[in-house]
Amino acid sequence: MPTVTITVNGNTVSRAVEGRTLLVHFLREQLGLTGTHVGCDTSQCGACVVLVDGRSIKSCTMLAAQADGREVTTIEGLAAADGTLHPMQAAFRQHHGLQYGFCTPGMVMSAVELARTTPHLTEQAVRDGLEGNICRCTGYHNIVKAILAGAEAMQVEPVAQAAE
Amino acid sequence: MYDFDYLRPTTVADAVALLAQRSEAKFLAGGQTLLPTLKQRLAQPEAVIDLSRIAALQGIREDGDALVIGAMTLHADVAASALVLRVIPALAALAGEIGDRQVRNRGTLGGSISNNDPAADYPGAVLGLGATIETDRRSIAADDFFTGMFETALDPGEIVTSVRFPVPQRAAYRKFPNPASRYATAGVFVARTVDGVRVAVTGAGATVFRVPAIEDALAADFSPAALTGITVDDDGLNSDIHASAAYRAHLIMVLARRAVAAIS
The missing domain is CATH 3.30.43.10 (Uridine Diphospho-n-acetylenolpyruvylglucosamine Reductase, domain 2)
Structure with missing residues (x-):
């Protein structure tokens, strides 16, 4: 079995995996990071979205072996060590951007990439950017509101940190 | 698995x-x-x-009057490339409409055209622009490459290394995406080039194909009005739960007019 070395949420881990092991199963079953969900398992719903080298991808449609040497960020890697929520997580809470929440980790991870890569997010850009994330509660209205607010907070935050 | x-x-x-x-x-x-x-x-x-760690399959560069894109270049990177946006903006726009963000962050040009899904977007641009597919052993003209549903001219074990897109004067792609999968129910790529007009249709048939009747009409008069009265025979077009063959034939003309309107 190939051995993979992947930096997950800042921690570098090495594990033997089968060739067929999907990244999502590596994260959930080998590392116990169950915040990344398996929804449809057909690369449509986006509940399994994580960041690989900063890009959002569906971890049910990537082999763990393909992530060898890469940096992976999951929902568990967003909050600060003291538990302070990432601005996008805080915005989802404030704007009630979830109903039963199964899609939420994937939504938040997609939103983080969207906010980082799109300078002036509009509502339409958020809706287009969420094409790969499905909310079965159809609670998109508050999700979009949360992402717009979270993106704004992410723009502000680096300035605030620099001022400290 | x-x-x-x-x-x-x-x-x-x-x-x-x-x-x-x-x-x-x-x-x-x-x-x-x-x-x-x-x-x-x-x-x-x-x-x-x-194939993801083969450096020779990566990258986007300008080479004379062509844009050469490595086979393992991600859709997201083509969509965001300043070079592609400047030289063939229709190609960047097409790449930016494939699937969803996460698919575009993994999917590749070479993978898409080698698979030759009948509803994939890239074959429309490759055939519409009259591109040349470079492999580890030869060059294949787009007109010879897409041979059937999920079939190409590639031999077993042959690897697409890059695609050479001649730079058109103007080009545009319009598609009617399936709202769930984003695959093209039908998609039309129209290119004005120094050698004439090329029109490629994806999503509607077993594989991407050109429409000489539309090309000839546009060669005589490059305007949406020039397409009035032209119809596409629905014989042999795809018919499924999403769209009948007749509907796809209709869509082709609608999308062709939209693409022409976008560049005329």
Whole structure:
């Protein structure tokens, strides 16, 4: 079995995996990071979205072996060590951007990439950017509101940190 | 998914050699089609050969009057490339409409055209622009490359290394996406080039195809009005739960007019 070395949420881990092991199963079953969900398992719903080298991808449609040497960020890697929520997580809470929440980790991870890569997010850009994330509660209205607010907070935050 | 040996060569020559050593092996590009296929146990390769760490398959460059895009270049990188946006903006726009963000962050040009899904977007641009497909052993004209549903002119074990897109004067792509999958129910790529007008249709037939009647009409008069009265025969077009063949034939003309309007 190939051995993979992947930096997950800042921690570098090495594990033997089968060739067929999907990244999502590596994260959930080998590392116990169950915040990344398996929804449809057909690369449509986006509940399994994580960041690989900063890009959002569906971890049910990537082999763990393909992530060898890469940096992976999951929902568990967003909050600060003291538990302070990432601005996008805080915005989802404030704007009630979830109903039963199964899609939420994937939504938040997609939103983080969207906010980082799109300078002036509009509502339409958020809706287009969420094409790969499905909310079965159809609670998109508050999700979009949360992402717009979270993106704004992410723009502000680096300035605030620099001022400290 | 059945288990397989995962192999990761760093040169094209090694990839070709590894495939030749195995009775049943598959090249893995972005995996956005192959991995779902394996998960459904529709294929059982003995080995999967990951092409993602081969540097020679990466990158976008201008070469004379052409844009050369490495086979393993991600859709997202083509969509965001300042060079592609400047030289062939229609190609960047097309790449930015493939699937969803996460698919565009994994899917590759070479993987898409080698798979030749009848509803894929890239074959429209490759045929519409009259591109040349470079492989590890030869050059193949787009007109000869797409041979049938999920079929290409590639030999077993042959790897697409890059695609050379001649720079058109103007080009545009319009598609009617399936609202769930974003695949093209029908998509029309129209290009004005120094050699004439090329029109390629994807999503509507077994494989991408050109429409000489539309090309001839646009060569005489490049305007949406020039397409009035032209119809596409629906015989042989795809018919499924999403759209009938007659509806797709209608869509082709609507999308062709939209594409022409966008550039005339």
